Amino acid sequence: MKTFRGQTALLTGAAAGIGLALARALAREGCHLYLVDIDATGLQRLRDELVPSGVQVWTAPCDLTRTQDVQQVVQQALVQTGGIDLLINNAGVAFYGATDLMTQAQWDWLMSINLLAPIQITQLLLPSLLLRDDPHIVNMCSISGLVAGGRFAAYHTSKYGLVGFTEALRAEYGRRGVGVTAICPGPVLTTLYRSAQSSRAGQQVPQPPAWLCATPEQVAEKTLRAIRRDRRQVLITPMAHLLFLFKRFAPGLIDMANRFSRSGRRKRLAAVAAARAKAQQVSAPTSTVESSGLPAAADRRAA
Numbered sequence: 001m002k003t004f005r006g007q008t009a010l011l012t013g014a015a016a017g018i019g020l021a022l023a024r025a026l027a028r029e030g031c032h033l034y035l036v037d038i039d040a041t042g043l044q045r046l047r048d049e050l051v052p053s054g055v056q057v058w059t060a061p062c063d064l065t066r067t068q069d070v071q072q073v074v075q076q077a078l079v080q081t082g083g084i085d086l087l088i089n090n091a092g093v094a095f096y097g098a099t100d101l102m103t104q105a106q107w108d109w110l111m112s113i114n115l116l117a118p119i120q121i122t123q124l125l126l127p128s129l130l131l132r133d134d135p136h137i138v139n140m141c142s143i144s145g146l147v148a149g150g151r152f153a154a155y156h157t158s159k160y161g162l163v164g165f166t167e168a169l170r171a172e173y174g175r176r177g178v179g180v181t182a183i184c185p186g187p188v189l190t191t192l193y194r195s196a197q198s199s200r201a202g203q204q205v206p207q208p209p210a211w212l213c214a215t216p217e218q219v220a221e222k223t224l225r226a227i228r229r230d231r232r233q234v235l236i237t238p239m240a241h242l243l244f245l246f247k248r249f250a251p252g253l254i255d256m257a258n259r260f261s262r263s264g265r266r267k268r269l270a271a272v273a274a275a276r277a278k279a280q281q282v283s284a285p286t287s288t289v290e291s292s293g294l295p296a297a298a299d300r301r302a303a
Contacts, residue, residue: 005030013091015042017190021216089118097199114158136179186237
């Protein structure tokens with residue numbers, strides 16, 4: 001996609017963070033916008049901001065965990081806009097904490113938003129995108145889709161899946177003139193960490209220091225440049241580049257860092273011993289007589 005002027009983009013997660021920066025950047029380029037987010041108030045505020053720039057702006061509040069709502073929004077977008085040229089699957093959420101403490105509902109919530117919704121939206125829009133002159137698909141992945149750490153297993157899983165989905169789309173549709181790009185930032189100064197769910201009740205999710213983070217505006221700028229150049233994959237922030245290089249050329253160092261702990265194994269083994277002791281106390285019979293359910297020997301003789 002060489003130019004954005006006069007094109008129409010469907011953007012999810014548009015009301016805040018990277019989505020907000022992308023909407024503003026695209027509007028400056030003259031791109032019409034169909035904005036999707038669960039935050040209806042934020043969408044309306046953004047629409048009021050962008051309309052004076054001269055582009056058409058449609059808004060659609062939507063809960064991406066509800067597949068029927070997603071389908072309705074996409075169908076509505078095609079009718080209202082007349083066709084989508086650029087799809088940016090940007091919406092994302094996170095969960096922090098031990099994987100064994102996650103519930104199935106928490107897994108379903110995260111995977112629905114981060115992976116299943118982008119797949120569904122893309123699948124619904126592909127027939128229309130294939131009829132456009134210069135279509136492009138962008139999936140907001142993450143360095144977390146290329147390098148894994150601890151306590152974000154669901155987030156890593158969703159982003160690894162989104163990277164793979166993006167690569168598969170590019171392999172299949174690149175030969176047909178459809179641009180497909182995976183954007184993989186390191187940490188970004190958004191509300192992702194503050195709004196993340198956590199298994200640690202009452203404790204905030206740890207946030208990376210600001211000096212390691214990119215701004216949403218930097219991500220938006222590099223995303224638009226990647227679309228123009230039809231880039232396959234874009235890493236953003238020095239941290240993302242460094243982690244990717246370690247994963248590629250020295251994966252053992254990443255593994256060593258992930259496995260390093262002064263007390264993790266000791267604490268786990270102490271918990272195992274405590275659990276076994278508790279189980280033995282519960283299952284141990286109070287006496288042979290009570291456990292057998294038979295009358296005592298003296299009582300049998302008297303009988």
